[in-house]
Amino acid sequence: MDQVNLKKLAKELNLAVSTVSRALRDSHEISPQTKERVRELAEKLGFQPNPHASSLRQNKSKTIAVIIPEIENNFFSQVINGIESVSPTKGYHVLIYLTHEDYNKERDMLQLLRNGRVDGVMVSVSNTTTSFEHIDAWRQAGLPLVLFDRTCDELDVPNIMTNDAEMAFKATEHLLKRGCKRVAFLGMGGNLSISNRRKAGYLAALEKYKIATPPQVIELTAKDYINRETLHQVFSQQPPDGVFAAIEKFAVNTYEVCKELKLHIPKEVKVVSFSNLQAAALFDPALSTIIQPAYDIGREAANILFKLIEKKILMPFEKKMVLPSQLIERASTAELIR
Amino acid sequence: MDQVNLKKLAKELNLAVSTVSRALRDSHEISPQTKERVRELAEKLGFQPNPHASSLRQNKSKTIAVIIPEIENNFFSQVINGIESVSPTKGYHVLIYLTHEDYNKERDMLQLLRNGRVDGVMVSVSNTTTSFEHIDAWRQAGLPLVLFDRTCDELDVPNIMTNDAEMAFKATEHLLKRGCKRVAFLGMGGNLSISNRRKAGYLAALEKYKIATPPQVIELTAKDYINRETLHQVFSQQPPDGVFAAIEKFAVNTYEVCKELKLHIPKEVKVVSFSNLQAAALFDPALSTIIQPAYDIGREAANILFKLIEKKILMPFEKKMVLPSQLIERASTAELIR
DNA sequence: AAATTTTTCGAAATCGTTTGCAAAGAATTA
DNA sequence: TAATTCTTTGCAAACGATTTCGAAAAATTT
Numbered sequence: 001m002d003q004v005n006l007k008k009l010a011k012e013l014n015l016a017v018s019t020v021s022r023a024l025r026d027s028h029e030i031s032p033q034t035k036e037r038v039r040e041l042a043e044k045l046g047f048q049p050n051p052h053a054s055s056l057r058q059n060k061s062k063t064i065a066v067i068i069p070e071i072e073n074n075f076f077s078q079v080i081n082g083i084e085s086v087s088p089t090k091g092y093h094v095l096i097y098l099t100h101e102d103y104n105k106e107r108d109m110l111q112l113l114r115n116g117r118v119d120g121v122m123v124s125v126s127n128t129t130t131s132f133e134h135i136d137a138w139r140q141a142g143l144p145l146v147l148f149d150r151t152c153d154e155l156d157v158p159n160i161m162t163n164d165a166e167m168a169f170k171a172t173e174h175l176l177k178r179g180c181k182r183v184a185f186l187g188m189g190g191n192l193s194i195s196n197r198r199k200a201g202y203l204a205a206l207e208k209y210k211i212a213t214p215p216q217v218i219e220l221t222a223k224d225y226i227n228r229e230t231l232h233q234v235f236s237q238q239p240p241d242g243v244f245a246a247i248e249k250f251a252v253n254t255y256e257v258c259k260e261l262k263l264h265i266p267k268e269v270k271v272v273s274f275s276n277l278q279a280a281a282l283f284d285p286a287l288s289t290i291i292q293p294a295y296d297i298g299r300e301a302a303n304i305l306f307k308l309i310e311k312k313i314l315m316p317f318e319k320k321m322v323l324p325s326q327l328i329e330r331a332s333t334a335e336l337i338r
Numbered sequence: 339m340d341q342v343n344l345k346k347l348a349k350e351l352n353l354a355v356s357t358v359s360r361a362l363r364d365s366h367e368i369s370p371q372t373k374e375r376v377r378e379l380a381e382k383l384g385f386q387p388n389p390h391a392s393s394l395r396q397n398k399s400k401t402i403a404v405i406i407p408e409i410e411n412n413f414f415s416q417v418i419n420g421i422e423s424v425s426p427t428k429g430y431h432v433l434i435y436l437t438h439e440d441y442n443k444e445r446d447m448l449q450l451l452r453n454g455r456v457d458g459v460m461v462s463v464s465n466t467t468t469s470f471e472h473i474d475a476w477r478q479a480g481l482p483l484v485l486f487d488r489t490c491d492e493l494d495v496p497n498i499m500t501n502d503a504e505m506a507f508k509a510t511e512h513l514l515k516r517g518c519k520r521v522a523f524l525g526m527g528g529n530l531s532i533s534n535r536r537k538a539g540y541l542a543a544l545e546k547y548k549i550a551t552p553p554q555v556i557e558l559t560a561k562d563y564i565n566r567e568t569l570h571q572v573f574s575q576q577p578p579d580g581v582f583a584a585i586e587k588f589a590v591n592t593y594e595v596c597k598e599l600k601l602h603i604p605k606e607v608k609v610v611s612f613s614n615l616q617a618a619a620l621f622d623p624a625l626s627t628i629i630q631p632a633y634d635i636g637r638e639a640a641n642i643l644f645k646l647i648e649k650k651i652l653m654p655f656e657k658k659m660v661l662p663s664q665l666i667e668r669a670s671t672a673e674l675i676r
Numbered sequence: 677a678a679a680t681t682t683t684t685c686g687a688a689a690t691c692g693t694t695t696g697c698a699a700a701g702a703a704t705t706a
Numbered sequence: 707t708a709a710t711t712c713t714t715t716g717c718a719a720a721c722g723a724t725t726t727c728g729a730a731a732a733a734t735t736t
Contacts, residue, residue: 016716048453052393053692056721071418077410084436096434098422115386255620282593284622354686391722394691
């Protein structure tokens, strides 16, 4: 036994284990002198309390889980960064779980975490998620949970998101004002709240500007080669003159296909996309983007989760928090020079 | 108490706690019939063993830690993805810690994790790390640890990395063969193993091709605006005609500054960089990159860590594993058309 | 039928920390 | 001085799962 624990300290100091424990937790019922003695030896022996014993006894793990669809995506990386800006200050540890856009995995993970391993979870649901029972089960069990970005409006659970519909409207409007007549929307299938919000914004803009040509909603997938094939097929018949991509990846696919088909951006096709890629400005041409406040979303979501964990009462605005995105106009939606 | 535990199951079944425990762990000393009875009720009541109690008793946490400098970087995201491709299959959970390139944080984290919270750690050291005592302390304590990418050759700890020196040599050689006379190297300060290896490869290439002009090593930082300032200053005097960036971020900075100074890439300056950004092909001009096998590095590092945890003996090649990178030549290093 | 082995299960200790309660001594009050 | 509080400490029981040890019961062998 080279591991130092309370018992060892207690024996060394001729004290009871309980006294040592209390001394280290700075309890008022321990005299300053003994506290000092205990602290000194603990320091000297490099004592570190066993987290499993503490967790077991106190029934709290000082750990939270982050469940996201993927991580090779600037948005989610930045969210994690935001979360990590809070968690250490609260003494919390962060577990990461990837669903790879698989509802079954998501459900199973959430189920598996209901054993006290974590004190709360932050979820951005996968795009194959149709039922929210697994989320609701957490809510019903009274366990702390927040949804971010890919949320679910119906549930009485804190949502932290951005103004998707509004920005989708603005992006579409931007394309229309730049002279586009046939604007296509690239979304991911499923009935993800986020997809719906973005599609709704797109449709609203078309309606407001009384666009005659019917909306063109193209549903893409997680696989690049499938997307390229789909786009290739659509674009080689009658290409749209404006593309609004709901995800960065789809904008990249659009660029690739336009290059293949020798469609000039922005002369023949203008492109705007939700994206948090800093390097979007270096694209050929520079990509107009809607930047989401990913870091802030992560930070605020974490703050709210910790409030839930600490059983503090949430302010009304914290139940459904909307952090605004920003539209950056770049060359990919530049006006034609006549 | 709505929480189901062994005691509850035992009482319900008129069995001893130990029997229930053994039945659920499929012990040979429990009859098939009772096993079935126990399993059925456990299933029905949704029993999930308390991980803290198990961890405490068994002295293992089924958790590993990943300590990385940052996460808003495609490379590290891909590494995590690789790790996550292994850990669930082993029943392990993954904690993420960010050092933000701060040696003190790194040291403290490693110290803090020496309390049984995790069964092993994977570290990519920060660039402010000069001493490796904190790493060595783990090794000496016999705790499982692997280093990846940003490693330390001196220590007797498994290293999983890529062929940095070789690829740096190739990248520099590539620039020289494309006609560059004054190739600059953009590295990050500190004496990180990875920086040294890349710098060494750069210098070796200059030497082999007997370049008369002295090497130009420019040390950049984590802050974009500082880097832009530095590069602006250097480039506005006598710009190099070739730039080899050790990190993606520095290539982006180079692009930005070249745009400011109206230096044409690749006519006046050719650029090649270590980068795992898929979108590098869409840059203006498309960026020549050295792609690191990030996913594989994560996967292999995790595999080796689990071998250590399971006290399996490592094969010699697993102690220092080198996974090859790939040089993709694109427009940013295209030959001039005369 | 007796002796032995094998199968099946229970009691209790254990992991390390926290905490309710009791007890002793010191300090204060009546 | 006696009765009371307050301060400081120790004892022991949790928390929930695992595991050692041992004891019945059943199956097998002699």
